[in-house]
Amino acid sequence: MGVYSAKGGYSGRILEVNLSTGGMEDLPLDERLVRDYVGGRGWTSRTLWDEVGPETDPLGEDAILMMVNSPFAGTPIPMSGRMHVAAKSPLSGILGDSNVGGHFGAYLKFAGYDGILLRGISPEPVWLWIDNGRAELRPAGHLWGKGVYEVDELLKQEVGDPYIKTAIIGQAGENLVRYAAIMIDRGAAAGRTGVGTVMGSKQLKAIATRGNQDVKVVDPKRFFDLVQRAHHLADGDPQTTDGRMHGTHRLVGLFDGVGDLPSYNYRQGTFEGTEKIRAEALREGGYLKRGRACYACNYYCHRSSSVESGQYKGTWVGGPEFENVKGFGSLCGNDDLEAILHFNMMANDYGMDTISLTHSLAFCMDAYDLGMLSKDELDGIDMGWGNTDAMEAMIKQITFREGIGDLLAEGLLRATAELGRNSDELIVHFKGIEDSSTDKRNDMLIGLWGLTSTRGADHLRACTSHFPNIPLDLAEELFGTKQAINPRRIDGKGALIKYNEDRVTTFDALGICKFWWWWSSRWENVNDRIRVSAEAYTALTGLEVDSEWWEESGDRIYNIERAFNCREGIRKKDDLHVPKKFQTPMETGPMKGKALTVEIVDTLMSDYYVARGWDEDGVPSRAKLESLDLGDVADELKRVVEKTNGRVPA
Amino acid sequence: MSELTFEESHEVYNTGEVAQLMKIISIEESEFLPEDVCVGCNLCELACSLFHDDVVNPRRSRIQIHRTAHTGGASGNYWDYPVLCRQCEHVYCVEACPVDCFTVNPATGSFDVIPEECISCTLCVEACPWGEIFMDPQTNIAIKCDLCGDEEPQCVEICPSDVLKLVEVAVDEGFRPVPAQGGMAY
Numbered sequence: 001m002g003v004y005s006a007k008g009g010y011s012g013r014i015l016e017v018n019l020s021t022g023g024m025e026d027l028p029l030d031e032r033l034v035r036d037y038v039g040g041r042g043w044t045s046r047t048l049w050d051e052v053g054p055e056t057d058p059l060g061e062d063a064i065l066m067m068v069n070s071p072f073a074g075t076p077i078p079m080s081g082r083m084h085v086a087a088k089s090p091l092s093g094i095l096g097d098s099n100v101g102g103h104f105g106a107y108l109k110f111a112g113y114d115g116i117l118l119r120g121i122s123p124e125p126v127w128l129w130i131d132n133g134r135a136e137l138r139p140a141g142h143l144w145g146k147g148v149y150e151v152d153e154l155l156k157q158e159v160g161d162p163y164i165k166t167a168i169i170g171q172a173g174e175n176l177v178r179y180a181a182i183m184i185d186r187g188a189a190a191g192r193t194g195v196g197t198v199m200g201s202k203q204l205k206a207i208a209t210r211g212n213q214d215v216k217v218v219d220p221k222r223f224f225d226l227v228q229r230a231h232h233l234a235d236g237d238p239q240t241t242d243g244r245m246h247g248t249h250r251l252v253g254l255f256d257g258v259g260d261l262p263s264y265n266y267r268q269g270t271f272e273g274t275e276k277i278r279a280e281a282l283r284e285g286g287y288l289k290r291g292r293a294c295y296a297c298n299y300y301c302h303r304s305s306s307v308e309s310g311q312y313k314g315t316w317v318g319g320p321e322f323e324n325v326k327g328f329g330s331l332c333g334n335d336d337l338e339a340i341l342h343f344n345m346m347a348n349d350y351g352m353d354t355i356s357l358t359h360s361l362a363f364c365m366d367a368y369d370l371g372m373l374s375k376d377e378l379d380g381i382d383m384g385w386g387n388t389d390a391m392e393a394m395i396k397q398i399t400f401r402e403g404i405g406d407l408l409a410e411g412l413l414r415a416t417a418e419l420g421r422n423s424d425e426l427i428v429h430f431k432g433i434e435d436s437s438t439d440k441r442n443d444m445l446i447g448l449w450g451l452t453s454t455r456g457a458d459h460l461r462a463c464t465s466h467f468p469n470i471p472l473d474l475a476e477e478l479f480g481t482k483q484a485i486n487p488r489r490i491d492g493k494g495a496l497i498k499y500n501e502d503r504v505t506t507f508d509a510l511g512i513c514k515f516w517w518w519w520s521s522r523w524e525n526v527n528d529r530i531r532v533s534a535e536a537y538t539a540l541t542g543l544e545v546d547s548e549w550w551e552e553s554g555d556r557i558y559n560i561e562r563a564f565n566c567r568e569g570i571r572k573k574d575d576l577h578v579p580k581k582f583q584t585p586m587e588t589g590p591m592k593g594k595a596l597t598v599e600i601v602d603t604l605m606s607d608y609y610v611a612r613g614w615d616e617d618g619v620p621s622r623a624k625l626e627s628l629d630l631g632d633v634a635d636e637l638k639r640v641v642e643k644t645n646g647r648v649p650a
Numbered sequence: 651m652s653e654l655t656f657e658e659s660h661e662v663y664n665t666g667e668v669a670q671l672m673k674i675i676s677i678e679e680s681e682f683l684p685e686d687v688c689v690g691c692n693l694c695e696l697a698c699s700l701f702h703d704d705v706v707n708p709r710r711s712r713i714q715i716h717r718t719a720h721t722g723g724a725s726g727n728y729w730d731y732p733v734l735c736r737q738c739e740h741v742y743c744v745e746a747c748p749v750d751c752f753t754v755n756p757a758t759g760s761f762d763v764i765p766e767e768c769i770s771c772t773l774c775v776e777a778c779p780w781g782e783i784f785m786d787p788q789t790n791i792a793i794k795c796d797l798c799g800d801e802e803p804q805c806v807e808i809c810p811s812d813v814l815k816l817v818e819v820a821v822d823e824g825f826r827p828v829p830a831q832g833g834m835a836y
Binding site: 103231 | 684685686687689690691692693696697700701703704705706707708709710717719720725726727729787788807808810811
């Protein structure tokens with residue numbers, strides 16, 4: 001196929017930067033990329049397959065870091081500002097990616113680009129300035145060593161424009177903490193899997209952008225009509241009001257009630273301090289200051305909070321989001337909400353994934369409590385449950401790789417391998433990525449997320465928890481059995497998970513936020529939204545898409561991600577790893593007695609592989625790949641699988 | 651839209667032949683609810699440019715979202731607020747224009763630029779005390795809020811936190827009120 005000439009939506013260009021040489025090029029879009037992979041995550045996954053393999057050191061010169069917005073970015077389609085960031089993960093050694101909000105993704109489109117592809121390693125710290133179709137690398141020696149907030153200010157002063165949008169790494173990224181984040185517009189994190197670490201390894205401190213290029217629309221009247229329909233779909237949806245008031249923070253109270261709120265490093269599913277840290281506490285305590293939105297978002301769940309008195313006076317932070325409240329709160333046995341906000345701000349400033357970070361903190365507390373780690377080994381820090389001064393000290397140790405922080409900065413899988421003494425039994429990870437969201441012993445619809453995900457632990461690939469809404473006969477038609485939507489039974493889960501993953505993947509390719517577009521309170525609403533966005537895609541780009549396009553694109557992208565991982569050595573044995581904590585039945589609370597056993601997972605995986613069209617070892621079959629026009633991928637996989645069945649170390 | 655010249659429009663306006671009610675877009679934020687403020691989503695900019703120009707480009711929008719400086723240092727807070735023509739009494743822009751390229755829309759009372767007549771001198775931009783008329787970076791023509799002709803203003807329709815409101819105000823013998831603008835002062 002040839003070059004894609006964009007008539008609407010897409011800008012038609014990707015900025016390729018070689019940091020080793022300083023060379024830059026505007027890459028035209030390949031037609032195949034647009035027709036088969038849509039945008040966003042589709043492009044990053046395909047490019048990773050094409051460019052990166054087992055011999056690539058994630059932090060070496062051959063590693064690539066890619067950021068792609070989407071055809072909808074920069075349009076008034078609600079929640080269309082999202083951007084997908086991907087690289088081979090320095091934490092897991094397999095596919096790594098993070099989907100992020102903020103404003104940067106849309107502004108990149110106004111600057112004239114659909115994405116950025118970063119190669120090589122810069123000999124000196126630099127920052128990338130993308131100004132309305134023109135790009136240049138500028139020295140960043142004066143920025144290196146500084147936190148994200150300060151650098152954001154300095155960049156704005158340097159170019160003399162307070163309205164530029166930024167993507168910055170903090171000291172964590174500079175110090176190659178393996179779960180460093182790229183902070184978008186100060187408050188949105190491309191956090192997971194260490195994409196910030198890759199940016200740090202390239203000595204790229206920041207990227208900033210602005211522009212006034214048009215985003216063309218092929219059929220403006222029809223597109224506008226669909227934009228308005230999309231906006232009206234939100235009205236009257238109870239999910240919308242709830243999200244605006246509390247954002248993801250509301251999940252703290254919700255999960256505690258259900259009994260799967262990770263507490264005390266997964267020892268419990270309920271937390272006695274929940275009342276002091278839940279969303280209502282944020283509002284009643286006067287900490288919640290303002291609604292705030294990502295670009296083009298009519299849901300504005302991000303919010304903005306502050307602490308105006310006491311030990312943490314002067315804290316201003318976006319959110320807080322569920323993961324941060326759970327992570328710095330219940331997971332560590334801490335019920336001090338002001339401290340949580342403060343640590344959230346620290347993590348933003350240092351540029352670090354709070355999920356992986358808080359796992360490290362909770363691990364220390366757990367190991368300390370069990371006598372597995374002494375105070376001495378913890379650099380003299382008294383890591384008792386809920387000790388907020390200790391948490392603050394340990395966050396700094398990790399950021400600056402001091403003392404035990406140097407080990408913890410490697411991620412818990414590596415850290416516990418080094419520590420020995422069965423410390424690995426305390427960690428909760430899937431394929432090397434520390435787990436997110438709820439305790440996974442809860443039910444069959446949620447428990448399996450991290451296992452089937454193509455980036456390891458994850459809560460944004462399968463997104464299955466709202467399924468009990470679906471009509472039973474439809475469940476039977478789609479998944480082969482009514483029991484598919486029963487959270488207590490394993491039947492039909494393979495087909496259900498595949499169905500979801502395929503649809504959710506296309507949301508990532510289209511760059512629209514799943515928090516509203518997907519997490520609906522009513523199942524049939526999701527189908528309405530899929531229809532509207534498919535029609536909007538056509539009105540915007542002029543590309544005719546049929547009813548199969550949505551799921552087929554998602555299926556294709558998912559398969560190429562799985563192929564990438566299989567080439568890295570992932571097989572069924574890796575899919576069967578269940579953390580020890582999850583194999584142990586829950587001891588207290590509403591989920592008492594529940595466990596995620598290897599037997600359950602084994603059954604599920606076999607079912608899932610069949611639904612996916614993969615062989616018994618979880619490798620995509622030739623037939624499946626060819627049905628998705630991925631015959632070239634099948635050839636490559638055959639070669640690799642014949643050569644080795646073992647895991648190639650990162 | 652009216653085809654009258656500036657003098658004709660003003661004469662018509664002052665003799666009361668124009669509607670006694672005019673429309674303005676008012677910015678109303680709640681003091682009490684954090685979600686009833688400008689949340690910085692920029693949807694108004696996108697809807698405005700799409701409606702007027704058939705492309706999406708916030709830099710060509712007649713409503714612009716501005717941001718305050720960070721209070722309390724680099725990590726401090728800021729807030730966003732909408733900036734758009736307040737349909738003022740004095741019409742500084744019209745007064746400054748050397749080629750009379752403005753006309754008044756009798757349905758709304760809004761003074762609008764006639765694009766073909768604009769010579770891109772930017773005197774109107776300099777004259778407006780509030781910076782509420784801008785140069786379109788693509789066409790180099792002066793643009794300002796025209797209340798979307800007489801249709802429902804797109805920014806008002808799309809604003810998710812209901813901060814932008816279309817308000818009808820009485821005009822008393824040529825005196826046009828200046829509506830409240832700007833964000834909450836905290």
